[in-house]
Amino acid sequence: MKNDCIGDEFMYKVLVVDDSAFMRQLIKSILESTGKFVVTVAQTPLIALDRVRKFKFDVITIDYEMPYMNGVELIKKIKEITDTKILMISAYTRPGAYTTFEALSAGAFDYILKPSSEEELEEFKYELIKKLTAVCEECKKEDTSKVHELPAAVEGKILLEESIVERVRLARVIGIGISTGGPPVLERMFKSLKKDFPIPILVVQHMPPNFTKPFADRLATITSKCIKEVSDKEEIKGGCIYIAKGGYHLAVEEMNGKLFTRVLDLEKIKSHKPSADILFSSIAEACGRASVGIVMTGMGSDGSDGILEMRKKGALTIAQDEKSCVVFGMPKAAIEKGAIELVLNPDQIVELLNRV
Structure with a gap:
């Protein structure tokens, strides 16, 4: 049967x-x-449901504020009919952030912010075309069953080799770089992570400034774990998960044998701020082989240079597998640079971490 x-x-x-x-x-x-x-x-959710029942679409964009039912309710109803990809059109506000995360949890693959100025309109055009093109192309690859040919020896390695578990056990910190499709994946992973997991985790999830604190708060609430939006010069403590602040880069710095966060207002890297490259590079410098880097679903190549630095220092480096990614761009770029040692799906990543 042809892929929707x-x-x-x-x-x-x-x-x-x-x-x-x-x-x-x-x-x-x-x-x-x-x-x-x-x-x-x-123009209404009822008309949309009628269209979805009658026709096949590659992707659907949905506004939140609509008559009869809101965008999140509509996403749930559409997902009962079809697995078509859905992009949420969100308001650039803190309440808008919370509804956006509900939409992502309900099944939207990503979101885009409504423009409120000429400058934002140009960004809206760029992001809209980029995100819809990327997700449609990923779906087309799935439909034709064409899997990227990747460098040998990264996929299929035995996950629970004791030597691999021991390298995670010795890590001072774990860094994660993730973008498109990331929030629901992180939600599932952190829910499944054992309560007494001892290693601090630092996350760069590409998000605008008003969204990262609500995202961290939501994760903390649903997982009952120590998850927070990062602050500058904060001592990094075991058992906590730190979410990079939107509009700033996140780095790690060692002082007097302890690790601290740095929140940096520098230029965008590969169009991103925060950037996974900055995080991974700083971890390579501060922790060397005593670290783990994980690059996950997302468009583009953010993280590929930084995680290569980590691997050169002897860190364990992991990429999310293509099948489980919404968009395989970031993991693919890291794999092609020779930066990745293991290719795993999110469940396997959590299984590995829970062995620590």
Whole structure:
């Protein structure tokens, strides 16, 4: 049976659900101007559900504030009908952040912020095209069953070799770089991580400034673990998970034998701030072989240079496998650089960590 992700031979099919005529037309014009997408619109959730029952779409964009039912409720109903990828259109506010995480938990693969200025409109256009193109291309690869040919000896290694577990056990810190599709994956992983896990974890999840604290608060609530948005010059303690602050880079620094966080207001790296490259590079410098680096689902190549530095210092380096990624860009880039020792899915990663 043909994968729902695939449109016709040349164009991807998109359903835009928004009660604002302006936003419907804006998204439609942006996408159709690329020549890659053919767009159908729906001004209410009820019309959207009717469209979904009658037609196959590669991806659906959904606004949160709509009549009859909100965006999260609509996502849940769509997921009962089809596994089509869904992008949430979110408000750039703290309440908007909380609803966005509900949408991601309900099944949206990612989100994009509504523009409120000319400058933000340009960013909106860029992000919209980039995210929809990336997820459609990933789905097309799944449908044709073409798996990337990757360097040998990274996939299929025995997960629970005692020597691998021992290297994790000796780590002073674990760094994770993750982007598109990340929040639900981190939620599941941290829920499954054992309560007394002793090694601190530092996470770069690509997010805007207003979103990282609500994200950390949400993770802390649903996992009952020590999870917080990071502060500058904070001593890194075992058993805690630190989420990088949106709009700033996160680094690790050693002082007097102890590890501390650094929150840095520097230029974007590979269009990202925070950047996984900054985190991984600082871990390589501060901890050397006594560390673990994990690069996970996301577009682009952020993290690939930093995690290569970690591997050169003897750290254990892990990439998420292609099958479980929403977008395989970041892990693929790291693997192709020769930076990765193990390729695992999120459940295997947690299984490894729980052996410590």
